[in-house]
Each structure stands twice: as structure tokens, then as C-alpha cells.
Amino acid sequence: xxxxxxxxxxxxxxxxxxxxxxxxxxxxxxxxxxxxxxxxxxxxxxxxxxxxxxxxxxxxxxxxxxxxxxxxxxxxxxxxxxxxxxxxxxxxxxxxxxxxxxxxxxxxxxxxxxxxxxxxxxxxxxxxxxxxxxxxxxxxxxxxxxxxxxxxx
Numbered sequence: 251x252x253x254x255x256x257x258x259x260x261x262x263x264x265x266x267x268x269x270x271x272x273x274x275x276x277x278x279x280x281x282x283x284x285x286x287x288x289x290x291x292x293x294x295x296x297x298x299x300x301x302x303x304x305x306x307x308x309x310x311x312x313x314x315x316x317x318x319x320x321x322x323x324x325x326x327x328x329x330x331x332x333x334x335x336x337x338x339x340x341x342x343x344x345x346x347x348x349x350x351x352x353x354x355x356x357x358x359x360x361x362x363x364x365x366x367x368x369x370x371x372x373x374x375x376x377x378x379x380x381x382x383x384x385x386x387x388x389x390x391x392x393x394x395x396x397x398x399x400x401x402x403x
Contacts, residue, residue, distance in 0.1 A: 258378055258381055258382070262318055262322075265314070266310055266313055266314040266317065267300055268300035269300075270300065270301050270303070271298040271299065271300055271301070272299060272300075272301045273297060274296055274297060274298060274299060306347075307334040307344070307395045307396060308331075308344045308348050308351070308395065310395045311331060311348045311352075311393040311394070311395035312348050314393060315329075315354065315391060315393045316352055318391070319354075322389075324388065324389070325355045326354065326356050326389045326390055326391035327356055327357055327380075327384070327386075327388060327390065328357065328358060328380050328387065328390040328391070329345065329348070329354055329356045329358075329390070329391045330360060330361075330362060330373045330376060330377060330390060331344055331345040331348055331359070331361045331362070331393050331394070332361075332362050332369040332370050332372075332392065332393070333345075333362065333364070333369065334396040335366070335396055343361070344361060345361040346359070354391070356391070357387075362376065370392070370394055373394070374392065377392055
């Protein structure tokens with residue numbers, strides 16, 4: 251590596267947020283809470299939450315990735331999916347689905363999984379390392395999607 255510092259930064263960010271809002275007290279899980287949990291929820295000050303129509307989490311990652319890349323001149327060289335806490339299928343490849351359904355053509359794609367809240371931080375670090383390691387790489391697409399895992403988790 252020469253004495254030149256590589257310029258790495260964030261090129262664009264796109265957030266796909268639900269338009270539909272549901273009062274917290276109307277969520278199916280709310281009825282299963284005990285007294286103390288119900289009081290905690292009521293005291294939190296959160297009155298409603300965004301809810302996407304029912305669809306696999308990877309579908310929302312596809313939509314967000316497509317929207318982000320709509321004005322991009324090139325496809326990303328790498329795609330990293332930060333896995334949702336509740337995968338769409340057991341032993342499937344959500345990253346493969348996002349890559350295929352999003353019509354993305356990165357040289358490789360993979361999933362960062364099992365890290366919980368730290369998954370996105372790991373993806374940012376890996377993206378930087380991949381850009382530094384491959385001087386011909388110009389961009390890494392990081393997609394993350396999640397939805398509530400449900401009362402059983």
C-alpha cells in the first residue's frame with residue numbers, strides 16, 4: 251500500500267419506513283403481557299409503531315436496495331445483508347434472495363448474522379475492510395431489514 255490514504259465514506263443512505271401506524275395497545279402481543287409489562291409499555295410514552303404489511307423481511311431489503319441504487323451509475327461490488335433477528339426461512343439464504351430479486355450483480359454477497367444489535371456495526375467494518383483490501387472495488391451495498399420477532403423470542 252502506498253503512502254496515499256484511501257478515501258472511504260458513505261455515498262448514500264435510504265431508509266424505507268412504514269406509512270401505516272398501529273397503536274401499541276392494538277398489537278397482538280400487547281394482550282399477552284402481564285400487569286408489570288403492560289404498565290412499563292404504557293409508561294414508555296410510545297403510543298404507536300410503524301407496521302409494514304405482512305411480507306418476508308427480505309422483500310423490504312430488496313425494495314430499499316433498489317430505491318437506493320435507482321440513481322447509481324454502477325452496481326455495487328459487494329452486498330452485505332445484516333440478517334434480521336427472525337429469518338424468513340430456516341437454512342435459506344436471505345442474502346441470495348435479496349441479490350436475485352433485487353437484480354444485483356455484485357462480485358460477491360454474504361450475510362452478517364447472529365450478532366444482534368452489533369450486526370450493522372460489523373457490516374460497516376467489513377465494508378471498509380473489503381474496500382481497502384480490493385483496490386478495484388468502488389462500493390459496498392449494506393442492506394438491513396428486520397421486523398419484530400414476536401412474543402416467543
